[in-house]
Amino acid sequence: MRLIPLIVLLSALGLAACSPASTASPASVATVVPSDVPAATDSGPAAGAPGKAGIFPQPGSTAGPFGGADVITYANDRLGFSIQFPRVWQTSDEMANPLVYVVPASVGTTLVDKTFEILTTDNATDCKETTYSSATGSTSPEKVTINGVDFAKETGSDVGAGNIRDWTSYSVMKGTTCINITFVLHSVAAGVYSTEPAPFDKAEESQIFDLMIGTFTFK
Secondary structure (H helix, E strand, O other): OOHHHHHHHHHHHHHHHHOOOOOOOHHHOOOOOOOOOOOOEOOEOOOOOOOOOOOOOOOOOOOOOOOOOOEEEEEEOOOOEEEEEEOOOEOOOOOOOOEEEEEEOOOOEOEEEEEEEEEEEOOOOOOOOOOOHHHHOOOOOEEEEEOOEEEEEEEEEEEEOOEEEEEEEEEEEEOOEEEEEEEEEEEEOOOOOOOOOEOOOHHHHHHHHHHHHOOOEEO
């Protein structure tokens, strides 16, 4: 008769061993970031945030030219000018001319990336954009004044091999040197993908360019 409680106890232990393990709480589940989406930086979320490529303010912060995002200042001591931009923009060669900074765009739209280019041309006979306009032309230069600096502003669109580069350029002479600042939205044309991504918001994605050129100053 004493064997019955022992058998009951062993049966209960066997059932407990066969029960499924408890599910991990959400806080303990790892988040996997796809390899084609840049990781987050101290400036804010990953550079794939929809509609925010290139500017990541700290939550609740409005200080600084980019709403609280960490700022880098590019300064050209020889020509005496500087321009600022959010730290998420990166370049592979600080000594190149043109100096090209890039930030990846949000996943899921036709926008691939944005570039910000600084080109200086010594002994220039004409001061205008040449990288993109030489192939496709541009609008007639428009005079705009920013921080007391008179720029020649041009816009255009370079299309080829399924890629579209909508660009806006600002040019100014300093002595005999032409300083050219060009912003580019690089997207893909319709029909490139079998499943067409959503179109990107050109006006929203261009807002960062206006903020950046607004920091351009001469010493």
